[in-house]
Amino acid sequence: MDIIQFIPRRLLLVAGMAVALPVSAGAISGTLNKPGNKPLGAAEVKLTCGGAQSTGKSDANGNYSLSIAALGLCTLTVGDGKSASVLLGKDPARYNFEVPETGASLVQR
Numbered sequence: 001m002d003i004i005q006f007i008p009r010r011l012l013l014v015a016g017m018a019v020a021l022p023v024s025a026g027a028i029s030g031t032l033n034k035p036g037n038k039p040l041g042a043a044e045v046k047l048t049c050g051g052a053q054s055t056g057k058s059d060a061n062g063n064y065s066l067s068i069a070a071l072g073l074c075t076l077t078v079g080d081g082k083s084a085s086v087l088l089g090k091d092p093a094r095y096n097f098e099v100p101e102t103g104a105s106l107v108q109r
Helices: 003-020
Strands: 026-034 044-049 051-058 065-068 072-079 082-088
Touching: 026 044, 026 072, 026 082, 044 065, 051 065
Parallel strands: none
Antiparallel strands: 026 065, 044 051, 044 072, 072 082
């Protein structure tokens, strides 16, 4: 076997192994409250990490939970655009927020 035939097979083997590796996934959960510590139910929640996105809604008690095929610094956006940076690692993250009536930022609690 000459070197020209060996290289393409080796590249195919490496490419096949890369496809079989698991994708890192992050998970986040927490609560959303209005001022006065009142649950914010049925709020649209969006998690953006690079080019990946995950969406959902909070339940009647303000609880939310999302997972995404990404790790690192991400942005959690609630409702009409109020957002906060969140850090996702290999273990699930928990972030509780107050969603203010004015302003563009969520307040971490």
